[in-house]
Amino acid sequence: VMSGLPREVLRWLQSLALTFPVKNLRRDFANGYIVADIFSKFYPQEVAMHSFENAAGLSRKMANWDLLERFFRKHSIPISRAIINDVIHCRQDAAIPLVEAIYTFLTNKSIQVVRPVKDTTAPAYTRPTAAQVVREAIPTSEIPNAPTNQAKAAAALDQHKKQLFEKRLEDPAPRFPVSKPKVRPKDRSKKLEAMETRGSSHEVLFNEIQVRQVQTKVHQLRLGRPSVDPVQPESTNAEAQPTVGATPTPSDLSVMEVLSDCVQGHTSHWGEAETQARHYPDPVFSFVSELINLPDDIVSEVYANLSTKDDSLADACLSAPREFLKLFVTFLPVLHFPADSLAFASTINLLMSVGGRMVGKDAMVAEGFFRELVLPRIVQLLKGDSSKIEALLGIMYSYCANTVSSHISSIKALQELSDSMDMFVCCLSKLISMEASFSEDLLDLYMFYCVAGMHVSSPTVRAAALSMLTTIGHHRMDLVVGEMDRLEVLVNDTWWEVQLQLLHIASMMIDTETQIESAIQIVQGVLEQRTLSPHVLSVGLASLARNMYKTDSLRQILVKSMLNAREDILSSLFEADLETSQLGNRALTREWHAATVARTVTAQVLDEGLESLEMNHLLIYRTALRSARNENIPEWQTWLDETKELIYASLCDEDVVYLASHVIEEMCAFLPNEASQTFPYLLTSLRLLFPHGPIECRQYVRDLLLALYRLGDPIQVAIHQLLRQCTTDMLRDGLGEGILEE
Numbered sequence: 001v002m003s004g005l006p007r008e009v010l011r012w013l014q015s016l017a018l019t020f021p022v023k024n025l026r027r028d029f030a031n032g033y034i035v036a037d038i039f040s041k042f043y044p045q046e047v048a049m050h051s052f053e054n055a056a057g058l059s060r061k062m063a064n065w066d067l068l069e070r071f072f073r074k075h076s077i078p079i080s081r082a083i084i085n086d087v088i089h090c091r092q093d094a095a096i097p098l099v100e101a102i103y104t105f106l107t108n109k110s111i112q113v114v115r116p117v118k119d120t121t122a123p124a125y126t127r128p129t130a131a132q133v134v135r136e137a138i139p140t141s142e143i144p145n146a147p148t149n150q151a152k153a154a155a156a157l158d159q160h161k162k163q164l165f166e167k168r169l170e171d172p173a174p175r176f177p178v179s180k181p182k183v184r185p186k187d188r189s190k191k192l193e194a195m196e197t198r199g200s201s202h203e204v205l206f207n208e209i210q211v212r213q214v215q216t217k218v219h220q221l222r223l224g225r226p227s228v229d230p231v232q233p234e235s236t237n238a239e240a241q242p243t244v245g246a247t248p249t250p251s252d253l254s255v256m257e258v259l260s261d262c263v264q265g266h267t268s269h270w271g272e273a274e275t276q277a278r279h280y281p282d283p284v285f286s287f288v289s290e291l292i293n294l295p296d297d298i299v300s301e302v303y304a305n306l307s308t309k310d311d312s313l314a315d316a317c318l319s320a321p322r323e324f325l326k327l328f329v330t331f332l333p334v335l336h337f338p339a340d341s342l343a344f345a346s347t348i349n350l351l352m353s354v355g356g357r358m359v360g361k362d363a364m365v366a367e368g369f370f371r372e373l374v375l376p377r378i379v380q381l382l383k384g385d386s387s388k389i390e391a392l393l394g395i396m397y398s399y400c401a402n403t404v405s406s407h408i409s410s411i412k413a414l415q416e417l418s419d420s421m422d423m424f425v426c427c428l429s430k431l432i433s434m435e436a437s438f439s440e441d442l443l444d445l446y447m448f449y450c451v452a453g454m455h456v457s458s459p460t461v462r463a464a465a466l467s468m469l470t471t472i473g474h475h476r477m478d479l480v481v482g483e484m485d486r487l488e489v490l491v492n493d494t495w496w497e498v499q500l501q502l503l504h505i506a507s508m509m510i511d512t513e514t515q516i517e518s519a520i521q522i523v524q525g526v527l528e529q530r531t532l533s534p535h536v537l538s539v540g541l542a543s544l545a546r547n548m549y550k551t552d553s554l555r556q557i558l559v560k561s562m563l564n565a566r567e568d569i570l571s572s573l574f575e576a577d578l579e580t581s582q583l584g585n586r587a588l589t590r591e592w593h594a595a596t597v598a599r600t601v602t603a604q605v606l607d608e609g610l611e612s613l614e615m616n617h618l619l620i621y622r623t624a625l626r627s628a629r630n631e632n633i634p635e636w637q638t639w640l641d642e643t644k645e646l647i648y649a650s651l652c653d654e655d656v657v658y659l660a661s662h663v664i665e666e667m668c669a670f671l672p673n674e675a676s677q678t679f680p681y682l683l684t685s686l687r688l689l690f691p692h693g694p695i696e697c698r699q700y701v702r703d704l705l706l707a708l709y710r711l712g713d714p715i716q717v718a719i720h721q722l723l724r725q726c727t728t729d730m731l732r733d734g735l736g737e738g739i740l741e742e
Helices: 007-014 033-042 058-074 081-088 095-107 130-137 146-170 186-200 218-223 255-264 272-277 283-289 296-307 310-319 321-336 342-382 386-398 404-417 421-434 440-453 459-473 477-481 484-490 496-511 516-527 534-547 552-564 567-582 594-608 615-626 630-652 657-670 672-676 679-689 695-709 715-724 728-732
Strands: none
Touching: 007 095, 033 058, 033 095, 058 081, 081 095, 130 146, 255 283, 255 296, 255 310, 255 321, 283 321, 296 310, 296 342, 310 321, 310 342, 321 342, 342 386, 342 404, 386 404, 386 421, 404 421, 404 440, 421 440, 421 459, 440 459, 459 477, 459 496, 477 496, 484 496, 484 516, 496 516, 496 534, 516 534, 516 552, 534 552, 534 567, 552 594, 552 615, 567 615, 594 615, 594 630, 615 630, 615 657, 630 657, 630 672, 630 679, 630 695, 657 672, 657 695, 672 715, 679 695, 679 715, 695 715
8 A cells, every 4th residue: 555655755754743644645635634634734824733624535635735736836846736636536656756755755754765667578469548548537526527528538538549559550460368269069060050940931921111200399298298389280371381581480489499599699708718618519519618717807797698598498498308407418518616716606507597497488398407407416516515505406496396295305305315324414404494485384394304314424414404493494383393302402402503503592492481490401502512612602692691580590601601601702702793783784782681790790790799890791791882772871870880880890800900900991981971970980990000009000091081071061070189189209100291281
């Protein structure tokens, strides 16, 4: 497995203490993860391992190697794209030059390599055949691309023929084993002669086959239905006869003719891609082949033109299964493009538009064609990239009638073709959001697979199953209540998506006032986990905050989860939350009752007997004041009476003085009259700080007084009165700078 690699390189590789040991060069280096691991040992600031994924999928391989290629170009590492392609597709001995190049670059040592001499005297029948050469040139792991594969196959066959010709010139005598000719037994030959004699005496006669011209379309014969356009009697009017060379009607055009008409008018604007496109005689084939190189404006223009022909394409696709299949085979390579590319999105829209037109004309035929000819190919694409699932399933639903029965049939057809329950449950989690209406049968179908997916080993599938339960609950909450035992088991799940879905389900139950206590237990179990991510905390708090007023227990749980969060996480959560709030999206500060939250924090401080406020207390106070509303003034006044001593005392704490000064400034701006009445407590803190208190605290307080003075009356008058009560030593220390001068 490690043969071919020099011993010194092998020893160096084993000394690096890699995350995963190298056991098979061809397989282990294919996705680039170990290459990134090697360079991260020498360039830890430039190669971050969290950007790479140790996966076998082609999309992840390409993503890993794209990052590595940028690093190679930056440092001029001599590793070509040809070597990378060979390594990705696990070609024989492809990883050896790659590892040697990495070793030479990182160690500045040269390698003395003695390659084994190939035996050129081997018999001809041991050499590779043409089929083997083509298979090696086009690995099965490569993205299907008909033009590229044809070019590779042609080049490989030409090279193979050239090598065979050279070998025959060197050794014209064939090296095949000579076998003796078989002799037919005499008795057997006599029997054969007798059979031939008897057979010649009897002559077999066949009736003439009568051929009748059929006017009905092929797909209508298969469905057992009469033609939409019944056969008319022959007309005697000469004008009714078609004229040779006349322009065909849109219904007579094939799929490729409709596509060619849309594409041909734009080939002159392709720029550099036009030169490459000349290698392909068909304009549609040229367009699809060079689509990745075309500018976005050209792509948009061509697809806009194609979208105007969706009705003609639908007619052509309905005419025969072969025409329908041509449409999808033509654009199949584009469905392998990245999900965020313009070409991929435009192709999805085009195929869905044609599907809608076909369903409007003949829903049964459109659905039958799609399931038999295209759905198997869609299933293969669903296995590749999870980011494309929703778009590909949208195509499936566009080729069936928008009815519950048709959707159930499509789901069952998808299930029959899916060899993975995990993938099928993930598909259902996307399809359920596309349903316009539900019947009991459809709800039962989704519920069955929802329950089946809740306890599989894959955390992503568990989360997908729970997301279906949220949608089901909006139609039948009793079905959700029936699964409470299973939900309580999932409370201890550490996967963030599962935690997030559980919080959504609990929020939905509290919204509808269904088993509130059970829902609160789910919330408490999830929020008390140590592995809770900031994203789950943010979204969970935002979805639950609007229900804080319903129960004291829920309010205390949510406030406790904020207080127990790390200071940096809570700070970043509030900052991002305020920005989201300004954009009008759902955010914690738009949903919570700010005064109620502030009072709950103070109540927990007093219950715990804390003598001073901590960072998270002040963070919540500051954010609550910033999001405060005027209609809650009485409750804010109560909070101020309960908290004023703790807030002013925080000015003497070097760890929290910065936040305390911000809270006081926000408090005076929001409640100027009430806050000015609390300045005697501020004076107490000033006397503790000036002139011998901590330097940092004194500087923050000087800035605070100046900021408060600029708020205007009544705070400005209160600040003047406050400074008159200060001693000379306090004022001499800089207290009141910028205020007394005025």
